[in-house]
Amino acid sequence: MRKSLIIFYALIIYALAELIWWGVLLIEVQPERQAMILGEGAVFLFLFLTGAYHLHKTLNKERMLKEQQKNFLLSVTHELKSPLASIKLYIQTILKRNLDKEQIHSFLNNSLKDIERLDDLVENMLLATRIDNHSYSFPKEKFNLTEVIRNVASRLQIHTCSSQIINLNIEPDIFITGDRFALTLVVSNLIENAVKYSPPCEEIKVELKRMPLEVSLTVADKGIGIKDEEKIRIFEKFYRVGSEDTRKTKGTGLGLYIVKQVLDRHLAFIKVKNNRPAGSIFEVTFNTDGH
Numbered sequence: 001m002r003k004s005l006i007i008f009y010a011l012i013i014y015a016l017a018e019l020i021w022w023g024v025l026l027i028e029v030q031p032e033r034q035a036m037i038l039g040e041g042a043v044f045l046f047l048f049l050t051g052a053y054h055l056h057k058t059l060n061k062e063r064m065l066k067e068q069q070k071n072f073l074l075s076v077t078h079e080l081k082s083p084l085a086s087i088k089l090y091i092q093t094i095l096k097r098n099l100d101k102e103q104i105h106s107f108l109n110n111s112l113k114d115i116e117r118l119d120d121l122v123e124n125m126l127l128a129t130r131i132d133n134h135s136y137s138f139p140k141e142k143f144n145l146t147e148v149i150r151n152v153a154s155r156l157q158i159h160t161c162s163s164q165i166i167n168l169n170i171e172p173d174i175f176i177t178g179d180r181f182a183l184t185l186v187v188s189n190l191i192e193n194a195v196k197y198s199p200p201c202e203e204i205k206v207e208l209k210r211m212p213l214e215v216s217l218t219v220a221d222k223g224i225g226i227k228d229e230e231k232i233r234i235f236e237k238f239y240r241v242g243s244e245d246t247r248k249t250k251g252t253g254l255g256l257y258i259v260k261q262v263l264d265r266h267l268a269f270i271k272v273k274n275n276r277p278a279g280s281i282f283e284v285t286f287n288t289d290g291h
Contacts, residue, residue, distance in 0.1 A: 016045075019044070019045065023041045065238075080118065083114035083115070084114075087115065091111065093107060094108070113155060120185070120192075123185060124185065124254045124258055127185060127258055128237070128257060128261075131258070131262075132237075138178075138179040138182060138262075140179060141177065141178075141179075142175055143175065143176070143177075143180045144175055145175065145176050145183070145187075145215065145217075146170050146173055148180070148184050148187055149168070149206060149208055149217075152184065152188045152191055153166045153191060153206060156188070156191055156195055165203050165204070166191065166195070166206060167204065167206065169207045169208075170208035171209050174208055174210055176288065178266045179265075179266070182262045182265075185262065186258070186262050186263065189256065189259050190259060190282050190284075191204070191206060191219055193221075194219050194220070194282075197224050198222055198223040198279070199222070204219070204222075205219070205220040205221075206218070207220075214286060215285070215288055216284070217284040217286070218282070218284070219281070219282045220275050220279065220281040220282075221280055221281075222275060222278050222279040223279045223280065224278075225279055225280055226274075234272070235256050235257055235259070235270075237253065238253035238254070238257075239253055266286065267287055268284060268285060268287065269284070270282060270283065270284050271285075
């Protein structure tokens with residue numbers, strides 16, 4: 001890609017030099033037509049530079065996309081290897097050591113949690129692909145959102161430190177109509193993001209409440225926060241907060257993209273606000289007035 005950009009810029013410079021040279025020659029040959037030559041040259045130069053600018057933007061966009069895809073592949077590799085290594089270690093320990101029933105149960109339970117983490121990763125990638133291909137229909141059903149949030153929070157709690165609390169403040173039996181599978185991924189991605197970007201042992205607050213015509217879901221963390229200039233980009237595919245060179249958190253850049261795509265198809269809204277004194281708040285609003 002870098003070689004292509006160098007060739008592109010070289011051609012632009014060459015074309016401009018040729019244009020100016022031929023303009024000078026034409027004016028020397030036909031000085032009485034200088035005004036017309038300059039006018040036509042200016043129009044041609046404007047069109048040429050406009051085209052070059054848009055081509056430059058396209059090449060830059062392509063370069064950034066390739067870089068994001070490369071980082072995505074590296075991230076997916078890491079995301080797959082980490083739980084697989086953990087599962088392998090648990091099973092090897094069970095096979096090689098004489099453990100009591102309680103230890104075996106604990107190791108198998110942790111292995112199951114890692115398998116569920118792998119399942120989430122695969123489901124995220126499959127859903128993102130189907131959304132891009134317009135091949136997913138988002139089947140609707142009435143389901144208990146409170147129950148979904150409790151299950152997701154319980155599953156993700158084990159990946160936090162032992163003293164960290166995913167603090168639930170959710171009203172009982174709140175039902176909404178939508179795609180249970182896709183909206184479960186939305187809840188999982190929002191809470192997992194909060195866990196991922198929070199310092200060890202910090203509290204994460206998850207609230208669900210019923211309002212007259214809406215249902216509100218809020219996930220608040222005390223993590224690194226999101227800069228204002230990045231808030232408009234965090235829902236882009238493959239985009240991740242911070243620099244690729246300095247980022248320490250793992251991820252694929254698909255989570256919030258899926259969140260936004262799924263919520264858009266449910267006519268739901270999401271807002272990102274700063275938490276005080278640190279962190280971020282994601283607010284999701286579901287319309288329940290029958291639309």
